[in-house]
Amino acid sequence: MVKVEFYPMDIDYISEENVPKIRLFGKTIDGKRICAIDSKFRPYFWVFAEKNLEKIAKDIKKIKNKEYFVENVEIFDKKFLDVDVRAIKVTFNDPKGFQDIKEKINEIRDISKKEVDISFTRRYLIDKKITPLTLYEIEGELIKNDFDVDYCIEIDKIKQINDDVIANPKILSFDIEVYNPRGKSVKGEEDEIVMIGFYGSDDYKKVITWKKFKTNKKYIEFVNSELELIEKFIDIIKKFKPDYLVGYYTDGFDLPYIKQRASVYKIPLDLGLDNSIIKFSKRRDLITSKITGLIHLDIFKFIRHIVAGSLQTNIYDLNSVTQELLNESKKDIEINGLAKAWDKGDIEEFCEYNLHDAVLTYRLFTNLLPNLEELVKLIGQPIFDICRMTYGQLVEWYLIKRAREFNEITPNRPKYSDIATRVLRTYKGAFVFEPKPGLYENVVMLDYKSLYPSIIVAKNIYLGTLTDDKKNSYESPLLEVDGEERRYYFSYKKEGFIPIILKDLITRRNRIRELLKKEKNPLLKARSYALKTVANASYGYLGFPGARWYSLESAASITAFAREYIQKTIKLAQDKGFEVIYSDTDSITIVLRNKKKEDISRFLKDVNKELPSLMELELENFYPRGIFVSKKSSEKGAKKKYALIDEQGNIKVIGFEAIRSDWSILARTVQRKVLEIILKEGDKEKALKYVKSVIEDIKNKKIPMNELIIQTQLRKSIEEYEQRGPHVAVAEKMLEKDMIVGAGSTIRYIISEGKEKIRDRAKLPEECKSYDADYYVNNQVIPAVSQLFEVLGYKKEELLESKEQSKLGDF
DNA sequence: CCATATCGGGG
DNA sequence: GTGTACGATATGG
Numbered sequence: 001m002v003k004v005e006f007y008p009m010d011i012d013y014i015s016e017e018n019v020p021k022i023r024l025f026g027k028t029i030d031g032k033r034i035c036a037i038d039s040k041f042r043p044y045f046w047v048f049a050e051k052n053l054e055k056i057a058k059d060i061k062k063i064k065n066k067e068y069f070v071e072n073v074e075i076f077d078k079k080f081l082d083v084d085v086r087a088i089k090v091t092f093n094d095p096k097g098f099q100d101i102k103e104k105i106n107e108i109r110d111i112s113k114k115e116v117d118i119s120f121t122r123r124y125l126i127d128k129k130i131t132p133l134t135l136y137e138i139e140g141e142l143i144k145n146d147f148d149v150d151y152c153i154e155i156d157k158i159k160q161i162n163d164d165v166i167a168n169p170k171i172l173s174f175d176i177e178v179y180n181p182r183g184k185s186v187k188g189e190e191d192e193i194v195m196i197g198f199y200g201s202d203d204y205k206k207v208i209t210w211k212k213f214k215t216n217k218k219y220i221e222f223v224n225s226e227l228e229l230i231e232k233f234i235d236i237i238k239k240f241k242p243d244y245l246v247g248y249y250t251d252g253f254d255l256p257y258i259k260q261r262a263s264v265y266k267i268p269l270d271l272g273l274d275n276s277i278i279k280f281s282k283r284r285d286l287i288t289s290k291i292t293g294l295i296h297l298d299i300f301k302f303i304r305h306i307v308a309g310s311l312q313t314n315i316y317d318l319n320s321v322t323q324e325l326l327n328e329s330k331k332d333i334e335i336n337g338l339a340k341a342w343d344k345g346d347i348e349e350f351c352e353y354n355l356h357d358a359v360l361t362y363r364l365f366t367n368l369l370p371n372l373e374e375l376v377k378l379i380g381q382p383i384f385d386i387c388r389m390t391y392g393q394l395v396e397w398y399l400i401k402r403a404r405e406f407n408e409i410t411p412n413r414p415k416y417s418d419i420a421t422r423v424l425r426t427y428k429g430a431f432v433f434e435p436k437p438g439l440y441e442n443v444v445m446l447d448y449k450s451l452y453p454s455i456i457v458a459k460n461i462y463l464g465t466l467t468d469d470k471k472n473s474y475e476s477p478l479l480e481v482d483g484e485e486r487r488y489y490f491s492y493k494k495e496g497f498i499p500i501i502l503k504d505l506i507t508r509r510n511r512i513r514e515l516l517k518k519e520k521n522p523l524l525k526a527r528s529y530a531l532k533t534v535a536n537a538s539y540g541y542l543g544f545p546g547a548r549w550y551s552l553e554s555a556a557s558i559t560a561f562a563r564e565y566i567q568k569t570i571k572l573a574q575d576k577g578f579e580v581i582y583s584d585t586d587s588i589t590i591v592l593r594n595k596k597k598e599d600i601s602r603f604l605k606d607v608n609k610e611l612p613s614l615m616e617l618e619l620e621n622f623y624p625r626g627i628f629v630s631k632k633s634s635e636k637g638a639k640k641k642y643a644l645i646d647e648q649g650n651i652k653v654i655g656f657e658a659i660r661s662d663w664s665i666l667a668r669t670v671q672r673k674v675l676e677i678i679l680k681e682g683d684k685e686k687a688l689k690y691v692k693s694v695i696e697d698i699k700n701k702k703i704p705m706n707e708l709i710i711q712t713q714l715r716k717s718i719e720e721y722e723q724r725g726p727h728v729a730v731a732e733k734m735l736e737k738d739m740i741v742g743a744g745s746t747i748r749y750i751i752s753e754g755k756e757k758i759r760d761r762a763k764l765p766e767e768c769k770s771y772d773a774d775y776y777v778n779n780q781v782i783p784a785v786s787q788l789f790e791v792l793g794y795k796k797e798e799l800l801e802s803k804e805q806s807k808l809g810d811f
Numbered sequence: 812c813c814a815t816a817t818c819g820g821g822g
Numbered sequence: 823g824t825g826t827a828c829g830a831t832a833t834g835g
Binding site: 186315336 | 822
Binding site: 119413 | 824826827828832833
């Protein structure tokens with residue numbers, strides 16, 4: 001019998017002779033790798049029945065199909081959506097046999113199954129109250145194994161010591177570069193991996209490549225072939241023994257690519273600590289790459305799903321994200337030139353680029369790790385999963401974990417058909433006070449702190465508290481569901497499961513925020529972040545058709561209460577003489593005019609006196625200047641669209657949608673420049689002059705061709721296209737010229753002059769001598785800035801007037 | 812107007 | 823994975 005303290009980091013299970021074995025991979029406090037095996041946990045689910053519970057339990061007990069059988073049945077008093085129920089707990093021998101057990105169970109009539117869609121490993125963590133990454137003590141027997149771990153223990157007892165996470169995890173980030181003669185569309189069947197860069201803890205640096213050249217860079221290491229490169233890749237990871245192997249979009253690109261190239265040489269990517277090969281799972285076109293026991297984290301997923309909401313950028317490539325989060329950029333090098341440089345053997349710069357990407361990824365990861373760790377501790381699922389979850393999944397798994405503490409049975413995931421009907425149901429959303437479009441000075445933004453969650457708590461909103469009893473309940477304002485006016489009632493006799501949980505999240509966060517005011521503690525900051533993330537996503541979750549705890553009634557009531565509160569607040573502000581220019585959901589924007597900042601403080605106090613429970617209105621920020629744009633009324637759910645500059649000169653742009661990569665550089669530059677001129681200098685005329693000068697340049701053909709290139713990717717082979725867009729037409733021309741194009745190729749084109757359809761005027765950049773000035777003015781530049789200028793009081797036509805007509809003089 | 816196609820991240 | 827879940831936007835017809 002041995003005792004070990006360790007941090008469980010990853011979990012999976014295997015079935016050996018129909019006995020499931022949970023495997024916790026982790027690290028001991030003295031840095032040894034360990035695999036702890038628990039063979040005592042069994043899969044189970046719940047069965048509900050209206051009547052004859054005992055009889056049904058007996059029938060279930062007899063179930064056996066192939067080598068799978070029910071081990072035990074037991075009747076428990078449980079709750080389902082806050083209602084007391086009696087339910088049969090059905091325990092069976094092997095999770096692999098679930099389908100076979102289900103087949104037999106389905107023969108019994110008038111029953112329903114619950115918690116059938118909770119994976120075995122996740123259930124283990126929840127039931128055993130095991131929080132990954134925190135310190136546990138296990139007692140058990142050492143067992144023999146051929147795993148890549150220091151020891152393997154069969155668990156007898158396991159208990160938590162504390163909730164500290166592993167102090168200095170070993171991190172290794174990596175990035176590959178691929179031979180790219182056709183640009184972005186690299187083909188795994190033929191295009192070799194030319195280099196792999198690593199950056200890790202203790203300033204570990206390495207770039208491996210198989211083209212030799214003279215260099216004094218010590219981190220560059222040469223091998224003889226791509227085959228050796230891949231072998232070296234495996235070798236480095238095995239020797240480094242990282243706790244976290246991290247990358248940027250490595251789920252979707254690097255690892256699947258390495259796998260494909262490895263299969264050419266028939267090398268197994270046996271990186272798993274149990275010597276298993278890397279596994280890929282695909283959901284639609286979203287890939288996940290998992291290595292048993294070795295935690296691979298694709299930081300892009302976390303950024304795209306969770307961090308994105310708090311970022312200014314709408315583009316989530318490594319460069320944009322590191323610029324915003326780290327204030328650092330990728331190395332400025334034309335990656336399209338890699339193939340040529342490789343052929344010449346002149347690739348040192350690309351090695352630097354490659355390493356730098358790994359460095360950036362490493363830094364991004366270390367920045368975000370505290371947030372990930374706190375989410376793991378809050379939700380209780382492995383960091384591998386947390387890193388890839390969407391908002392909805394974070395909320396859901398937090399609820400599932402808490403449900404067990406409340407003796408609540410978790411509702412089933414909706415079936416596809418349920419989702420389809422839910423999608424059709426509608427309710428009214430947030431109140432939007434359409435901004436009076438314009439450029440304003442001295443703007444103040446106020447907002448309700450966690451408005452929706454605080455309403456859920458204040459009004460006890462939840463599927464389980466929803467009632468017909470109008471007496472002992474909170475009454476929603478008049479609201480509209482499926483086009484029909486009505487009210488909903490939520491009992492206040494007993495606090496509901498979700499309101500309790502949100503109250504807990506909010507009060508915990510408020511306490512932490514108080515502490516943070518006194519002391520800047522990064523750990524507390526991350527904790528506050530985790531609490532906020534889950535709390536703020538809860539309303540959206542209730543209205544999300546795929547949610548287990550979906551409740552349209554709740555979602556509709558929450559927005560109705562919110563509309564009422566915000567409208568009252570606006571009214572009050574106006575009564576006190578403030579000029580409200582804009583309001584959306586939980587915020588109010590005021591122009592100070594002759595009022596002072598102190599008047600705002602007094603107003604906040606007045607409002608907060610009257611608010612129930614945890615609800616609170618607070619100051620968001622002061623802004624010296626701001627521009628507000630209204631979306632066209634035809635667009636549903638008017639969205640935020642404004643830009644502000646704060647007292648420190650930071651520009652905050654909200655809602656100017658992603659200018660996608662299929663826009664020209666020209667359009668992107670013009671929009672950015674115009675916003676800058678307006679906010680920093682407040683000079684409409686100058687902005688107008690700028691755009692006119694650009695339009696003039698376009699008409700005089702002064703714009704360099706590279707700024708006009710539009711890029712679109714071919715998603716399937718050319719023959720498959722029914723609708724021939726401009727890029728398809730260009731691809732056909734490329735084929736005629738024996739150029740290599742196919743699914744995945746990026747087609748670059750410029751729209752040339754002429755009277756034909758746009759697609760017939762799309763030309764290859766190198767063949768295009770003269771571009772269609774009107775197209776670029778009307779389809780690129782004008783759409784990028786027209787709304788901004790409308791706001792400033794100019795019509796689209798005025799942008800198009802020539803300099804002479806508008807008498808603006810020279811620019 | 813509806814229907815269909817594409818993008819994202821990666822090189 | 824005890825499978826079965828993207829969401830927003832542009833172009834063609």
